[in-house]
Amino acid sequence: MTNTYRFLPFFRSLPRTARIRKLAAVLLVFVLAGPAAPARADGKAFSFQDVEQAAKNLAAAPFVPPPAVAEPLQKLDYDTWRKIRFKTDQAYWRKAKLPFELQFFHPGFLYDRTVKLNVIDGGKVAPLVVTKDMFDYSQVKDLEGQLPPEIGAAGFRVHTAINTSSYLDEFAVFLGASYFRAVAKGQVYGLSARGLAVNTAQQPGEEFPWFREFWIEKPAKGQKTLTVYALLDSQSLAGAYAFTLVPGGETVMDVTSRLYLRTPVTTLGIAPLTSMFLYGENSLPNARMDWRPEIHDSDGLLVRFQTGEWLWRPAQNPATSLLTNSFAADNVRGFGLLNRDTDFANYQDTEARYEKRPSLWIEPRGDWGPGRVDLLLIPSDQEIHDNVVAFFSPNEQAKPGTPMAFDYRMRWLTAPADLPPGVMTVATRSSQPDKNSRLFVVDFMGEKLKALKKDDDAEAVVSVGEGATLLEQQCFKNPVTGGYRLTFKIGLDGGSTLQDILPEKRGPIELRAFLKFADKSVSETWTYSVVPGKS
Secondary structure (H helix, E strand, O other): OHHHHOOOOOHHHOOHHHHHHHHHHOOOOOOOOOOOOOOOOOOOOOOHHHHHHHHHHHHOOOOOOOOOOOHHHHOOOHHHHHOOEEOHHHOEOOOOOOOOEEEEEOOEOOEOOOEEEEEEEOOEEEEOOOEHHHEEOOOOHHHHOOOOOEOOEOEEEEEEEEEEOOEEEEEEEEEOOOEEEEOOOOOOOOOEEEOEEEOOOOOOOOEOOEEEEEEEEOOOOOOOOEEEEEEEEOOOEEEEEEEEEEOOOOEEEEEEEEEEEOOOOOOEEEEEEEEOEEEOOOOOOOOOOOOOOOEEOOOEEEEEOOOOOEEEEEOOOOOOOOEEEEEEOOOOOEEEEEOOOOOHHHOOOOOOOHHHOOEEEEEEOOOOOOEEEEEEEOOOOOOOOOOEEEEEEEOOOOOOOOOEEEEEEEEEEOOOOOOOOOOEEEEEEEEOOOOOEEEEEEEEEOHHHHHOOOHHHEEEEEEEOOOEEEEEEEEEEOOOOOOEEEEEEEEEOOOOHHHHHOHHHOOOEEEEEEEEEOOOOEOOEEEEEEOOOOO
16 A cells, blocks of 8 residues: 555755665655647737637547657666766856756656646747757766667656756756646755545556646746646546646745546545655554654644634554544635644754755635545654655546636745644644553643733633543643643443454444633644554
């Protein structure tokens, strides 16, 4: 099951040994090529409607997988592939001194398909041709002569002056299936996003759509945004996407998407996010831990409901089996995977710099209708695997011939960024006094808490689901932080004879807690799953 979520990330942010291990773990097939959108015969400027039409045309025809890259590229191992370097002086738009530049990824190794790239200039479309002259083969001289002049690209990255005005840093990457990711100023790559998730955690298995064609709009001098259009394709559907990228202290992407099904699907995952959580302060001692206090790209899921409630679910790394959480969220107002812990002292990793990993917040534009936010937590023994997945799933799945529309804003930011605007959870700690009990220590922070004078100005409300009993609880002001600390202990109820012998046969126990105040306001809701014998 875990293999489903291992994908080839963008390795420049990882140490070399970690990059090698991560590549070796990838099992996805990245197929990225296909037919272009039809050329306009009416002379009008290219627009999103052209991508929509291309998606409709694709969905109306049987699925056709794109051809593979040249055989010599398929035989490359990781060490050879990484020796092929893009020549930075070949960056697209560099000579024009535009505010954005494009660089390209060489196909080969696990990137066994290419994407089709186009540039929109003055409303007119022209192919963006990627040739082997753009790459340095000095360390793999035998390969260059085996390749045609035009080799295509596995994906591309975007550079701009995000950290300093004198240098164009990489801030966004589109590479592999429908994966992409970005950073804001001062950040390093962490979690990723995808265009769409299809049949995640469903039988007979997940389907991975891919962006097979891109159209990138040439920016004007001084322009602060970049527009990218993308054509999505897979066995079951096709889709049209528009991305407006705005890099900065908080990098924003406005996304417009239209989906057209070929065949019915069981589950659509809208705005899917993929991240890594090996362990954190909430993890019980286990063999996965090393000398570092915490290892994760994200430490929890935050959801904002249309009722005004905010919910925080700390991330976990299950011991042996997939853990799925679903939160009913009709017309959800926002959700995301956050990395709230931004203190280097809590990681101590001078290479990975986990404290600099971005959080990603999704804000729907318009109503998405009835649905739920799903969180999937997958067992993982190494930090090289992405084992956290979150997305919105509509209750009503579209039928072939009926398009679906989902528009949203993506905010790549440094948490907490006023998410939520009031009192939030900043730490979850846990211990296991004995096999039949669990102790939790949950810390809340917020300006409201600092102003409270007495412990009883904030009241904790704790609820324990079936399978356990609340034994004791205490809530008091933390004299060090100015926040409030909630401690409580639960006792695990006796199960069946089989469950007593094999505690892992017990189902998850759901916990909820929040603080309420005299003015009738409340904190965000903290939630957690306890799996007896596992987590």
